[in-house]
Amino acid sequence: MQRVWVVVLSVWAMLAIVAVLAWSSRPVSQPPSAAPIMKVVKGPGGKQHLVVLKTPAHATTATSAAVH
Numbered sequence: 001m002q003r004v005w006v007v008v009l010s011v012w013a014m015l016a017i018v019a020v021l022a023w024s025s026r027p028v029s030q031p032p033s034a035a036p037i038m039k040v041v042k043g044p045g046g047k048q049h050l051v052v053l054k055t056p057a058h059a060t061t062a063t064s065a066a067v068h
Helices: 002-024
Strands: 037-042 048-053
Antiparallel strands (some): 037 048
């Protein structure tokens, strides 16, 4: 019976360590929004124009052996 209690306590200790490690890690940062960027620029004669800039293309970290 003593061996059973040792196993139960060791399992609980392992779960406690995993929980502490999981909750102490930093949260993953959110990716930037995909909304287009709007900018006000002054044109000739001081007239203001609203310019919509395209969002940057999605970049991946995966590499491929294929040549583009």
